Amino acid sequence: MTRGRGDVASTVAAEWARSRPRTAAATALVLADPASHLARALEESGHAVTRWHRFLSRGQQCTAWPPPGPFGEVWVRMPRSSLEAAMLLHAAAARIGDGAPVFLFGAGNEGIRSAAKHFPAGTGEVETVLTKRRCRVLAAARDAPPPREDGLDSWQTRVPIDWGTGPRAWTFYPGVFAHGRLDPATALLIDCLPPVPPGARILDFGAGSGPLAAAALERGGGDAEAVLLDHDAISLAAAARNVPTGERVLARGLGAVPGPFDLIVSNPPIHAGGSQDLGAVEALVREAPRILARRGELIMVAQKRLPAGSLLARSFHRVRTVADRGPFRVWAAAVPREVPPMTG
Numbered sequence: 001m002t003r004g005r006g007d008v009a010s011t012v013a014a015e016w017a018r019s020r021p022r023t024a025a026a027t028a029l030v031l032a033d034p035a036s037h038l039a040r041a042l043e044e045s046g047h048a049v050t051r052w053h054r055f056l057s058r059g060q061q062c063t064a065w066p067p068p069g070p071f072g073e074v075w076v077r078m079p080r081s082s083l084e085a086a087m088l089l090h091a092a093a094a095r096i097g098d099g100a101p102v103f104l105f106g107a108g109n110e111g112i113r114s115a116a117k118h119f120p121a122g123t124g125e126v127e128t129v130l131t132k133r134r135c136r137v138l139a140a141a142r143d144a145p146p147p148r149e150d151g152l153d154s155w156q157t158r159v160p161i162d163w164g165t166g167p168r169a170w171t172f173y174p175g176v177f178a179h180g181r182l183d184p185a186t187a188l189l190i191d192c193l194p195p196v197p198p199g200a201r202i203l204d205f206g207a208g209s210g211p212l213a214a215a216a217l218e219r220g221g222g223d224a225e226a227v228l229l230d231h232d233a234i235s236l237a238a239a240a241r242n243v244p245t246g247e248r249v250l251a252r253g254l255g256a257v258p259g260p261f262d263l264i265v266s267n268p269p270i271h272a273g274g275s276q277d278l279g280a281v282e283a284l285v286r287e288a289p290r291i292l293a294r295r296g297e298l299i300m301v302a303q304k305r306l307p308a309g310s311l312l313a314r315s316f317h318r319v320r321t322v323a324d325r326g327p328f329r330v331w332a333a334a335v336p337r338e339v340p341p342m343t344g
């Protein structure tokens, strides 16, 4: 995933990395920067650079937690939520020795101006070392280990979630969709799930923490199977806790999952990098016919202002509205028009 605004922040951080006096730090870890400008600048100034991403992106390794290090310095790209920022800064401080720096960089519209408060106890005074093009680079040196134990599980939140069949303890991690609650669109789709026949195979596209797969399995006759696909390794770590019997697939498209599936469920992503992007929904609707069983069905929920119905009608003969509630609509589609070739 490349975020345009991320590119500017990465460029500004790269400028700072190039302009500072050469240091003895030979290794650098860059966390969650989708752009490559900073990593390149660090390499050019003699650092061995390791990059870590939670989101799958072409040609980049992606895991649920950064490699242990230690590193000479760590750079953190400002993530989407405050909790995620705190988590990444903790992880950063756990990967350097005392006296080594943690840098946080990002754009004004991502909250970088008030981000100093996310540095963990055990880092010294946070200094703004560069402000440019509405982006900032903040720096603080570690003077003691951070308070939380290193690891994703230190950031686990468990809350009761109930979709009408009784509360269950549900695991979230920072940055996972609908952190701490059941999303209303997801809840609407769950209300519309059909009974699932015994032995059915279910695909949850954009599974997040896994509520759709879990609810569909609940509707199943006992030996139904679920595959949970997401491009976020941390979401899949939550799904592993919440739907332990499900198979998890870290991928961006349906090319990674061989069919046939009797049911595909999705509350699909409609944003990328903060702006509306229907690319993933279009790909889902276009490619679902290839992996659906002959009598299979795709059931998805989206905001009713989106052209999901007409998209579905391009790929399926039978498209019906199953529910309308508030701003959301659930569609069910069956009987593919034609099976498209595989596109990866």
Ligand SMILES: C[S@@+](CC[C@H](N)C(=O)[O-])C[C@H]1O[C@@H](n2cnc3c(N)ncnc32)[C@H](O)[C@@H]1O
Residues within 6 Å of the ligand: 177, 178, 183, 186, 205, 206, 207, 208, 209, 210, 211, 212, 229, 230, 231, 232, 235, 251, 252, 253, 266, 267, 268, 269, 270, 280
């Ligand atoms: C609207 S959320 C729904 C999450 C979950 N199904 C729920 O209802 O709580 C969409 C999910 O799609 C994932 N996602 C976004 N783009 C994706 C892509 N290109 N391929 C696979 N998953 C993607 C996100 O990480 C997120 O978990």
